[in-house]
Amino acid sequence: MMLEKIALTGRVLGVLLYAPPESKECQPLLDSLADPQWLTEWPYEGAQEAATLIAEGLTGNQPETLSEAYQRLFVGPHTLVAPPWGSVYLDRESVLFGDSTLRLRQWLRVNGIEAQRNQNEPEDHIGTLLMMAAWLAEEKQHKMISGLIALHILPWAPRYLELLQQHAGHPFYQGVAQLAQITLAAWAEECPSPVPSLELYF
Numbered sequence: 622m623m624l625e626k627i628a629l630t631g632r633v634l635g636v637l638l639y640a641p642p643e644s645k646e647c648q649p650l651l652d653s654l655a656d657p658q659w660l661t662e663w664p665y666e667g668a669q670e671a672a673t674l675i676a677e678g679l680t681g682n683q684p685e686t687l688s689e690a691y692q693r694l695f696v697g698p699h700t701l702v703a704p705p706w707g708s709v710y711l712d713r714e715s716v717l718f719g720d721s722t723l724r725l726r727q728w729l730r731v732n733g734i735e736a737q738r739n740q741n742e743p744e745d746h747i748g749t750l751l752m753m754a755a756w757l758a759e760e761k762q763h764k765m766i767s768g769l770i771a772l773h774i775l776p777w778a779p780r781y782l783e784l785l786q787q788h789a790g791h792p793f794y795q796g797v798a799q800l801a802q803i804t805l806a807a808w809a810e811e812c813p814s815p816v817p818s819l820e821l822y823f
Contacts, residue, residue, distance in 0.1 A: 623811050624758040626664040627766060630804045631755030637797050638695075638705065639748020642687040651687075655679050663800075665807040671799035678793025690791035702788035703781055707745035710777035710823045717743050725773050732765050747781060750774050751801075754808075771814035778805055780821050 633650060640646040653659050660672045695705060712719025722745050729736060736744040750773060757766045786798035809816065
């Protein structure tokens with residue numbers, strides 16, 4: 622059951638936090654989220670407020686479009702209020718491709734996993750990692766999922782989602798951040814591997 626939950630929630634949240642809203646990956650999800658019925662199928666409780674924010678963000682009655690919000694929060698050109706890469710939080714210098722990225726890269730190599738990502742992009746993007754967790758769940762890789770979640774997602778992702786929710790400035794991404802917080806808290810409860818307590822620098 623845990624694997625089915627991770628497969629569903631990791632795939633949805635991974636795409637929402639990675640792909641531009643106008644992309645072919647994201648569009649079907651946005652259509653589904655416009656109907657509040659999706660909440661009955663979400664396997665973790667407490668997402669009502671998140672669903673309300675997401676629905677509000679999809680109405681189009683916002684000062685900026687969803688695509689503009691995505692550009693501002695995930696691409697730039699201005700400084701990102703909540704950078705979506707793990708090493709920004711885990712590396713003392715808050716850099717991309719930091720030591721934590723190299724540790725993830727080593728972990729992927731040892732486990733024979735190839736990250737699906739755009740060219741020259743760090744492997745530790747929150748969306749990439751959540752989709753990877755979903756893929757491992759679909760492949761029934763219990764041990765690898767536990768390692769990925771405990772070692773490479775949970776040490777920093779809650780801080781990222783907290784910042785995203787605080788500074789998103791758009792109800793859709795506020796709602797997605799809340800939904801992801803609820804979901805990762807549930808993953809943490811169900812994860813058999815201990816989560817290391819690492820210092821965060823961002």
